[in-house]
Amino acid sequence: xxxxxxxxxxxxxxxxxxxxxxxxxxxxxxxxxxxxxxxxxxxxxxxxxxxxxxxxxxxxxxxxxxxxxxxxxxxxxxxxxxxxxxxxxxxxxxxxxxxxxxxxxxxxxxxxxxxxxxxxxxxxxxxxxxxxxxxxxxxxxxxxxxxxxxxxxxxxxxxxxxxxxxxxxxxxxxxxxxxxxxxxxxxxxxxxxxxxxxxxxxxxxxxxxxxxxxxxxxxxxxxxxxxxxxxxxxxxxxxxxxxxxxxxxxxxxxxxxxxxxxxxxxxxxxxxxxxxxx
Amino acid sequence: xxxxxxxxxxxxxxxxxxxxxxxxxxxxxxxxxxxxxxxxxxxxxxxxxxxxxxxxxxxxxxxxxxxxxxxxxxxxxxxxxxxxxxxxxxxxxxxxxxxxxxxxxxxxxxxxxxxxxxxxxxxxxxxxxxxxxxxxxxxxxxxxxxxxxxxxxxxxxxxxxxxxxxxxxxxxxxxxxxxxxxxxxxxxxxxxxxxxxxxxxxxxxxxxxxxxxxxxxxxxxxxxxxxxxxxxxxxxxxxxxxxxxxxxxxxxxxxxxxxxxxxxxxxxxxxxxxxxxxxxxxxxxxxxxxxxxxxxxxxxxxxxxxxxxxxxxxxxxxxxxxxxxxxxxxxxxxxxxxxxxxxxxxxxxxxxxxxxxxxxxxxxxxxxxxxxxxxxxxxxxxx
Numbered sequence: 001x002x003x004x005x006x007x008x009x010x011x012x013x014x015x016x017x018x019x020x021x022x023x024x025x026x027x028x029x030x031x032x033x034x035x036x037x038x039x040x041x042x043x044x045x046x047x048x049x050x051x052x053x054x055x056x057x058x059x060x061x062x063x064x065x066x067x068x069x070x071x072x073x074x075x076x077x078x079x080x081x082x083x084x085x086x087x088x089x090x091x092x093x094x095x096x097x098x099x100x101x102x103x104x105x106x107x108x109x110x111x112x113x114x115x116x117x118x119x120x121x122x123x124x125x126x127x128x129x130x131x132x133x134x135x136x137x138x139x140x141x142x143x144x145x146x147x148x149x150x151x152x153x154x155x156x157x158x159x160x161x162x163x164x165x166x167x168x169x170x171x172x173x174x175x176x177x178x179x180x181x182x183x184x185x186x187x188x189x190x191x192x193x194x195x196x197x198x199x200x201x202x203x204x205x206x207x208x209x210x211x212x213x214x215x216x217x218x219x220x221x222x223x224x225x226x227x228x229x230x231x232x233x234x235x236x237x238x239x240x241x242x243x244x245x246x247x248x249x250x251x252x253x254x255x256x257x258x259x260x261x262x263x264x265x266x267x268x269x270x271x272x273x274x275x276x277x278x
Numbered sequence: 279x280x281x282x283x284x285x286x287x288x289x290x291x292x293x294x295x296x297x298x299x300x301x302x303x304x305x306x307x308x309x310x311x312x313x314x315x316x317x318x319x320x321x322x323x324x325x326x327x328x329x330x331x332x333x334x335x336x337x338x339x340x341x342x343x344x345x346x347x348x349x350x351x352x353x354x355x356x357x358x359x360x361x362x363x364x365x366x367x368x369x370x371x372x373x374x375x376x377x378x379x380x381x382x383x384x385x386x387x388x389x390x391x392x393x394x395x396x397x398x399x400x401x402x403x404x405x406x407x408x409x410x411x412x413x414x415x416x417x418x419x420x421x422x423x424x425x426x427x428x429x430x431x432x433x434x435x436x437x438x439x440x441x442x443x444x445x446x447x448x449x450x451x452x453x454x455x456x457x458x459x460x461x462x463x464x465x466x467x468x469x470x471x472x473x474x475x476x477x478x479x480x481x482x483x484x485x486x487x488x489x490x491x492x493x494x495x496x497x498x499x500x501x502x503x504x505x506x507x508x509x510x511x512x513x514x515x516x517x518x519x520x521x522x523x524x525x526x527x528x529x530x531x532x533x534x535x536x537x538x539x540x541x542x543x544x545x546x547x548x549x550x551x552x553x554x555x556x557x558x559x560x561x562x563x564x565x566x567x568x569x570x571x572x573x574x575x576x577x578x579x580x581x582x583x584x585x586x587x588x589x590x591x592x593x594x595x596x597x598x599x600x601x602x603x604x605x606x607x608x609x610x611x612x613x614x615x616x617x618x619x620x621x622x623x624x625x626x627x628x629x630x631x632x633x634x635x636x637x638x639x640x641x642x643x644x645x646x647x648x649x650x651x652x653x654x655x656x657x658x659x660x661x
Contacts, residue, residue: 169367171332171352172361174332174351174353175359175427176353176358176379176430177358177382177383182382191367191369
C-alpha cells in the first residue's frame, strides 16, 4: 500500500482539484467573470436536460457494457482455448484496443449510417430502407461502437486474470468427470467472473463519461451528460458555464453511484456466482 | 474400483529428438497401488498423462476394466487425477471443492456436501467445510485435493507426484493418510513419484528410465536385485564391478566372485554390490581373496554413517559405507573387499555405453488422431 501512495496522492490531487473546481463553478463560486456568489441557477437552467441526459447516458452505457462483457468473455474463452484461432483473436483484440474511439466512431458511421457501406450493400435486397442506426431514436451505433472497442479490453483483462493455471484447472475438472460444457460453466465462468465484473465496471464508467462516440453517432436530443457538458462548455454564452459544470458533476455522480456499490460487490462476486458449492 | 492397464505405449513430443515413452506397459489390479519411479525426464508424468487422457500417445492401449479407452476423453475414462499442486477451485469453499464431482454426477447441493463431509472426515478435515481454500495450509490443501479426488468415486486414481511440494514432515503425514485411505477404500492407484520411500508405499513399483520400463517389482525386491545398471544408479548406493560371467562365476579385476543364479547368464555382466556390503582392509597390496586396491578420494557423512568414495586400481569408482569415526582420509590406500566373500552376488547384463545394449523395438508411426482434452496444447508438457 505504501508503494502505491505517490500514485494515490497524484490521482487524488488532480481528480480532487478538478472535481472541486467543477462543483464550485456549478454553484457560482468560480464565475468566469464577476464576483463569486453562491447560486443554483446553473443547476436550475440545466435541470430538464440533466434528467434526460441521465437517461440517455444509461441507455448507452448499460447495453454497451453488457454487450462488451458478453463478447469480451467469449473472446477470452476463445483465446484460452489455444491454437491458431487464439493467436488471431489476440492480435485482433490488440489492434482494436489501439484504435482511438474517435476513429472507431467515424468508421462505424461510415459503416452503419444511411449512406454507409452496410446500407449500400443491403440496398439491392430492397425492404423498407436502412434503419436509422446512426443519429436515430435508439443509440444503436453508439452502443455498438463502445461494445466493439470495450469487448477487446474486457477480453484481454479476463485473459490476463484467468490464463495462469487455466489449463491445469480444466484438466483437474476433466479428471473429476466434467464434460466440456460443465468445465466452462462450473470452472471457467466462476473463475473469470471477478475479472469480467471489474473490467465491466471500468467499461461502464468509461461509457458514462465518454462524449466523442455519442457526439458523433448519437441523436441531437436528448444529449447524454458528457455531450451536454461538452456543448455547454463550448457555448459562446459564458453564463452556460455553471450549467456545463452541473452536467459534468451529474455525470461524475452517476458514475460514482454505479461504481461504489459495484466495487463493494466485486469481492463477493466469486462466491455469489456459485454460492460456495458447485 | 477398476483395473487399469497401459499397454505398449509410445509417445513422442513434437520436435523432440527421442520418444518420451518407448513401449511402456504397466498393469494395476483392482484395489492395488502401483508406483512409477524414475529420474527426471524419464517419462513418468507422460505415462500418467497418457493414462489419464491428457495426452494422446503415438500408439498403445489404455485399458480401464479391460475396456480400451485410448480414444475416450479424460472425463469418460472412469479415472481421476491428482496433481503435484492441489489446484483447488478458488471460487468454491472446502466442501464445495470436494462436492464438485458428486454435483457433476447429479447429486443435489445438500447431498453432495454431505458426501463431501464424509470424505473430509476421512482426510481429517472435519469441520472445515466452509473454509476458504486460500486460507488452508499446503498440507491441508493437498488433503482437500485428495478428498476431492476420492469423492469422484471413479475407477482408478492417478497421482502425479502428489506430495512432492510438501515438506518432509507433511509428506510423512500424507503417506500415513494414504495408507489409511487405502485401508478404508482400497482404491486402484497409479502413482508417479521420484521419492523412493513414497514409491515403497505401493505393492509394486515400476522403474521407468528413458521411456522404458526397466523393472516392475516390489520396492524391496528392486532394492535387493535391481534389474539393470540404470535401475541401480537410480536407487544409488551400488558399486558396479564390470566383468564376465562364466558358469556362475563373475571374473573381474577383483578376482572370481560367485553370482546369484537368477541374475545375468554367461557373458558381459556387471556386479551390483551395495556399498554397505563392502569393507576396507588396511593393507592394499597384501590382501587375500577377491578384492581390489583403491585410493580414497573423499568422504561424505550421511547421518551416523560415512560414505567413502575411492578409485580402484583399475580406475573404477567405488563407494563404501562405514560407521562415522573410522579413520579414512583422502589419499589413503586400502583394499576393498566384500564383507561376505562367499555369498552369491547380484549380476546384471552389461548394458552400459560401449557394451552390447539390447536393441529397442522400432518406434511406431506418429498417430495423428485428435488430442483428448483441452485442444492441441495438452499434448505438450513435461516428461
